[in-house]
Amino acid sequence: MYKVLITDPLSDQGIDKLLRAEDVEVVRKIGLTGEALLSEIATADALLVRSQTKVTEEVINQGSRLKVIARAGVGVDNIDIPAATRKGVIVVNAPDGNTISTAEHTFAMLISLARNIPQAHRTVINGEWNRKAFVGVELNQKTLSIIGFGRIGSELAKRAKAFRMNVIAFDPYLTEERAQKFGVQKASFNEAIAAGDFITVHTPLTKETRHMINHEVFDKMKDGVRILNCARGGIIDETALYDAIVSGKVAGAALDVFEVEPPGNHPLFTLPQVICTPHLGASTIEAQENVAVDVSEEVLHILRGEPFKNAVNLPSIPAELQQKLAPYHELVEKLGHFVGQMTTEAIKEITITYAGELAEGDVAPLTRMMLKAVLSHHLADINFVNAPHLAKQRGIHVLEQKSGHSHGFTQWLNIEVKTDKNQHQVSGTLLNGFGPRIIKIDQFPVDVSPKGHLLFIQHRDQPGAIGRVGTLLGSRDINIATMQVGRKQAGGQAIMILRIDKAIPYDLMNALKQMDEIQSVMEIDL
Ligand SMILES: NC(=O)c1ccc[n+]([C@@H]2O[C@H](COP(=O)([O-])OP(=O)(O)OC[C@H]3O[C@@H](n4cnc5c(N)ncnc54)[C@H](O)[C@@H]3O)[C@@H](O)[C@H]2O)c1
Numbered sequence: 001m002y003k004v005l006i007t008d009p010l011s012d013q014g015i016d017k018l019l020r021a022e023d024v025e026v027v028r029k030i031g032l033t034g035e036a037l038l039s040e041i042a043t044a045d046a047l048l049v050r051s052q053t054k055v056t057e058e059v060i061n062q063g064s065r066l067k068v069i070a071r072a073g074v075g076v077d078n079i080d081i082p083a084a085t086r087k088g089v090i091v092v093n094a095p096d097g098n099t100i101s102t103a104e105h106t107f108a109m110l111i112s113l114a115r116n117i118p119q120a121h122r123t124v125i126n127g128e129w130n131r132k133a134f135v136g137v138e139l140n141q142k143t144l145s146i147i148g149f150g151r152i153g154s155e156l157a158k159r160a161k162a163f164r165m166n167v168i169a170f171d172p173y174l175t176e177e178r179a180q181k182f183g184v185q186k187a188s189f190n191e192a193i194a195a196g197d198f199i200t201v202h203t204p205l206t207k208e209t210r211h212m213i214n215h216e217v218f219d220k221m222k223d224g225v226r227i228l229n230c231a232r233g234g235i236i237d238e239t240a241l242y243d244a245i246v247s248g249k250v251a252g253a254a255l256d257v258f259e260v261e262p263p264g265n266h267p268l269f270t271l272p273q274v275i276c277t278p279h280l281g282a283s284t285i286e287a288q289e290n291v292a293v294d295v296s297e298e299v300l301h302i303l304r305g306e307p308f309k310n311a312v313n314l315p316s317i318p319a320e321l322q323q324k325l326a327p328y329h330e331l332v333e334k335l336g337h338f339v340g341q342m343t344t345e346a347i348k349e350i351t352i353t354y355a356g357e358l359a360e361g362d363v364a365p366l367t368r369m370m371l372k373a374v375l376s377h378h379l380a381d382i383n384f385v386n387a388p389h390l391a392k393q394r395g396i397h398v399l400e401q402k403s404g405h406s407h408g409f410t411q412w413l414n415i416e417v418k419t420d421k422n423q424h425q426v427s428g429t430l431l432n433g434f435g436p437r438i439i440k441i442d443q444f445p446v447d448v449s450p451k452g453h454l455l456f457i458q459h460r461d462q463p464g465a466i467g468r469v470g471t472l473l474g475s476r477d478i479n480i481a482t483m484q485v486g487r488k489q490a491g492g493q494a495i496m497i498l499r500i501d502k503a504i505p506y507d508l509m510n511a512l513k514q515m516d517e518i519q520s521v522m523e524i525d526l
């Protein structure tokens with residue numbers, strides 16, 4: 001039974017799949033913080049949050065069973081992603097579910113800002129009828145500068161175009177083609193800042209975007225500009241905004257988000273030009289249901305070991321690629337486990353080479369999978385998420401390469417592991433109808449089905465050696481299911497791979513190692 005802990009309010013309909021899952025126990029403790037959160041997370045397999053719960057390194061490290069943190073929404077700035085990655089915990093979000101709601105909210109703020117609707121409303125309900133104080137401006141033919149042209153920025157552009165605004169956009173990843181598709185003008189940051197009658201930010205909050213709208217930037221804006229932030233508090237420097245409004249540079253500001261939330265008695269609230277909402281961008285019935293459905297499904301997939309799509313700390317793998325690579329998973333894992341167990345010293349370098357059909361297209365997910373398999377015999381708590389990070393942390397150099405030489409096979413792959421003193425390599429393929437095969441071990445051609453309990457023996461090729469090993473095992477009632485021998489030349493170095501029905505007792509292992517012709521013996525479990 002998986003324990004799924006929910007600590008922020010989520011739509012009931014949205015988490016219906018989790019509530020109905022027979023293998024899941026849902027524990028809803030809204031607003032959990034401090035010691036209480038640490039104690040609950042200790043036994044949780046998954047944590048579901050919105051933006052309120054602060055998922056710190058301490059919280060993540062306390063989750064000894066934690067496999068996934070799911071953010072019902074887009075922004076993951078309340079989650080310590082590097083800490084989750086180090087711990088091998090997958091972080092997923094729901095990037096699409098609240099796009100429309102947030103774009104619509106931003107548009108509502110835009111109109112409210114242009115026409116002073118919140119301020120006017122307040123006076124009317126207080127018994128005043130002051131029409132002169134609230135003369136607004138039209139949106140028609142005004143320039144809207146959108147900083148950050150992703151999901152929300154581009155949806156907002158469509159709405160602004162419908163109101164006949166000139167839309168210009170700055171986004172380092174915006175192509176001319178995409179700009180044309182949305183009928184917007186692609187601009188540099190400075191151009192967008194200088195041209196906007198309204199300027200709205202829709203970037204994530206990052207090191208680069210924190211205070212990207214600051215004193216200096218306000219100085220470059222048109223007089224009477226109106227500013228919106230429905231993305232993240234901190235993208236706009238609130239002190240600079242306050243000064244720019246007081247100086248008359250900025251005619252008004254609409255804010256849904258704040259550097260500190262809740263913002264308390266903020267100086268900006270003393271200014272009549274400022275309108276605000278309490279982080280309501282995604283607060284619609286539809287958005288909350290969408291994001292809760294999305295993350296509930298992702299959590300179930302991850303807990304059940306099924307494919308998932310919106311991991312924040314893993315490169316996303318398109319469904320088509322997942323499907324294409326799925327047949328190779330077993331081969332890659334088995335080869336990785338084989339060479340990982342063969343290697344008994346500290347690993348310095350791992351090279352994986354793909355050839356044949358495998359050399360066509362993206363194989364990065366296979367490399368990550370192989371890395372996890374190899375290193376699981378050397379490092380604790382390694383998984384698909386943290387494998388590259390742990391390898392790098394240990395100074396293990398990982399190389400992925402493609403080769404035009406597939407050795408006569410439709411697909412071929414080789415894993416080579418180097419240590420200070422040794423190097424080992426294993427090659428494999430998928431045989432139509434027979435599944436994964438190991439076809440070479442350390443330059444010795446073999447044909448081994450990589451499964452079960454194997455005995456891997458390196459020895460000198462001499463008459464009687466194989467017989468003596470068989471007799472010794474037989475004398476201790478150890479049955480040999482299959483056997484493969486590989487050698488490069490008669491009388492030289494050779495290997496034996498025996499699939500045996502049970503593990504070898506310690507004294508028998510020693511007896512094998514003491515045989516004259518044997519150099520090394522190891523058991524390999526696949
Ligand atoms: N107010 C709310 O309730 C609410 C709801 C949803 C999302 N959000 C926030 O809105 C923001 C946008 O969300 P989205 O779904 O559109 O994200 P997105 O990832 O689709 O778009 C963000 C865009 O910002 C661009 N960008 C990154 N760095 C930039 C920079 N330095 N300058 C200019 N552009 C830059 C990216 O290229 C990307 O296109 C996020 O901060 C998100 O957390 C707020």
Ligand SMILES: O=C(O)CC[C@@H](O)C(=O)O
Nearest residue numbers: 050051073074075282283
């Ligand atoms: O949970 C919320 O309502 C905030 C949503 C929003 O800020 C997001 O990043 O998705």
